[in-house]
Amino acid sequence: MLPDYPIIDAHVHIQPWEMVKPGALAALRTRRQSGMGDPLAYMDPEHGPERLIAYMDANSIEKVGIVNYVAPEVMGFREKGVNEFSAAYAAAAPERIIPFGSIDPRDPVDADQRMEYILGQLAIKVVKIHPPHQLVHANAYRDGGGIETLATIYATAQAYHVPVMIHTGTSVFPGARNKYADPMALDDVALDFPDLQIILAHGGRPIWMETAYFLLRRHKNMWLDISSVPPTRLLDYFPWLPRVAEKAIFGSDWPGPGVPGIRENVEAFMDVPLDAEIKRLILRENALRLFGEP
Template sequence: MDLDAIVAIDVHTHAEVSRDGHPSLPRELLEASEKYFKAHGHRQPTIAEIAAHYRERRMAAVVFTVDAEHATGHPRIPNEEVAQGCAEHADVLIPFASVDPWKGRAGVREARRLVEEHGVRGFKFHPSLQGFSPDDRMAYPLYAAIEELGVPALFHTGQTGIGAGVPGGGGIRLKYSNPMLVDDVAADFPDLRIILAHPSFPWQDEALAVATHKPNVHIDLSGWSPKYFPPQLVRYANSLLQDKVLFGSDYPVITPDRWLADFAALDLKPAVRPKILKLNAARLLGLAADDPERP
């Protein structure tokens, strides 16, 4: 990947459909998410189509699916397929994987294999969808492996559009996505690079507190149009957390074009914008040429 040719790195995009048309989530939950984001009828792009979308914009993107087989009973999109698709478009795509923490030792072995044999550069967790509390010691062996492998762990935080409006929310429990539950993880795994995904409604202040207190915790700005960002998030991104905040869209339900148009209207220092859009992610992901952690 030629970083000089890239204007931004989107750290949060979804592979929603496999090569054979298998969706990443049960149809009922996907439709609820589309309704929540007012993205009715949006296409579920293939990985090749994601690559083309970002290449046209001279942008790079982190791509992942979500493995929630234990809680939903729905077969995941294979991590190997995501990794291979990203490898075929390595000029713009960066593969993350998702391993359901309920898979125990098998999940730990899979995580190691995905990094060592398939070039995966990080892992996505969705506690509410996967049905686990991030501070549950059940997940600690998986965190330990990810920390040892030297790649980031990205945690969904805050409310989710998945299951919104479905009776009982589709059984999805919001409490698991309180960012304060990730504080234990950050304390117990100080070398694990952590990303708290999204403005963490209704726990924005908790997310800011954790990211300010723990050197290994970052925040991505995906899932919301920047014009709706809480004012304290903008204030911290413009000051104390300017080196720890990352551009993310949540594509395809929010497009980078919409996100960037609204981001341009935020009152941010000129020196902060390139950090959020590219430089912080390049460093965190080990892409920067001067990064000692770069493979």
């Protein structure tokens, strides 16, 4: 059963699939059929937004965040193209679709100009960093890590008041490097950029959930995205969730593994033994505070 208020799903993968590398595409194709139909039908930049909005309207979904990022080696997503796709897709319904994007953190050339382009010209609303797919530690701008572009990314996002979502926890895509998946690296980011809103995606599952909890308690600008955890297992992974409920946001991770559809994930979440007020915070109110009112 859906709630009696509109939902915000902060983590949906609508991406330019024509860029995806063969190995990653093979993994994605195993997930093609879902309760929402063929995910590829939503990826079409011409007709996909209309299809998505129709689905949202039919299922009390007010907003979705379409997660896009640069990861040429692991996923095939290239900086020139993936950001334009995200911005153009969201432009079909800017009050409903939140575009995510990024620059390549391993490319040092003109990083400040590239960030100004995606945030200023393309109006990307959330920056996505995916350490296991971008092959960097999230704090590799420090202590001789050599990835100064990361500092530019964080500083520019902070100046634009744009949140940064950082993937934490393992990835099984071919070529993903899980040594970069530990969320403790976000401790440095939060300390060095104290006004930056940081979304801790996936809560470090399935290994680093207690680290995620520590970070959420320590840093006032740290948020938890609960996507990529089956709602039926949510309190097994995050038994402390009620204690950080005011900092948690809902994400379905559709069309990720085990996600039949956004509606189905919301309905399963509604069955989790949490207070009604906590469910409303996670499904709507916290995201409104983080991303802004309609």
